[in-house]
Amino acid sequence: MTDVTTAIDSRSAKQAGGPTVSSFEFWPGWIFYTPIVLYWIILGLWHRDFSLPTAANPRIETGGLCGESKSSILDMAGDEARRWIAPYAVLTTGHDDLPRALAAMKGAGLSFPVVLKPDIGCNGTGVRIMRDEDSLRAGLAAFGRGVPVMLQHLIPYGHEVGLFYIRHPDEAEGRITSLTYKEVPCLTGDGTSTVEELVHADARTRLVPHIYLPRLKARLHEVPPAGQSLPLVFAGNHCKGSIFHDRAVDITPELSTRVNAIMRDIPDFHFGRIDAKARSLASLRKGEDFQIIEINGVGSEATHIWDARTTLRDAYTTQFMHYRETFRIGAKKRREGWKSSGAMAMLRAWLRQRRLMASYPLND
Secondary structure, three states, X not given: OOOOHHHHHHHHHHHOOOOOOOOOOOXXXXXHHHHHHHHHXXXXXXXXXXXXXXXXXXXXXXXXXXXXXXXXHHHOOOHHHHOOEOOEEEEEOOOOHHHHHHHHHHHHOOOOOEEEEEOOOOOOOOOEEEOOHHHHHHHHHHOOOOOEEEEEEOOOOOXXXXXXXXXXXXXXXOEEEEEEEEEOOEEEOOOOOOHHHHHHHOOOHHHOHHHHHHHHHXXXXXXXXXXXXXXXXXOOXXXXXXXXXXXXXXXXXXHHHHXXXXXXXXXXXXXXXXXXEEOOHHHHHOOOOEEEEEEEOOOXXXXXXXXXXXXXXXXXXXXXXXXXXHHHHHHHHHHOOOOOXXXXXXXXXXXXXXXXXXXXXXXO
């Protein structure tokens, strides 16, 4: 297989009449997630604790369900895990933001360009690229005051992936249950159409123009030259417009061994998704040449369900299996003496996250 296998597969599917989107991909969230919420309630009743999954990663606030600090998870990494994590720095916006940010960058060995993102958030909200001091000054100001943010090395690798990892407390080794390749959607100029017209003409982007057009506001009336490629999004999140491809075929023993070594070096971490960038898909299969962007807890999902070829039945089977595992792991951690967050703590964390996300600027 080549490094561009996924991109080739995507183009081939389109050329062969394969699906551009799945039948449920752009359903309203409340419709798609209602059966999952009901399943969570059933499991909560069975285990007599609706917040039991938060004990699956007991050292993380709410187990990483919501409201957790991204940097606090990365901070737990030991020496082995840390060498696979992209360098980062953390500060809280307030006064003298630029000098403090530059000092934090220097302390972490960072240089421009860097990624600026909120330390508490999800779905890529507020994630932006800072290319120089001027953009960093404006980027920090856009978050307002009193917001914890991260500055992270902009990984130059071109392949962004999500790897879902599960390890039960009584197991020596965990397993990768999902590997997803994230594709940045691009438009290709024809020399006559404006950016806005290209968005409305594309078989995929025309279905959700509200996702893309706000970021392109300043360029809507531009006419890209014929053949010029226009990337539409930076943040690798489905709800922000990225395209996802199921690459379970790339889960190799070598990759599994590497991921196990990394995740065993994060205390009491048992369930979640690793977002990373790899130099190539070939090197990823060997468990080499990748850097971790962030590690997400029990609130994350196996993103291969958003592959256009995934059926609704398979998507729900995957979701139910993963949430069932969080309850099973949480029950085992409870027997070890750990406690779950409690329903009220979950609610408070969710409300705090929701309030913060409403204040964040538009992502790149």
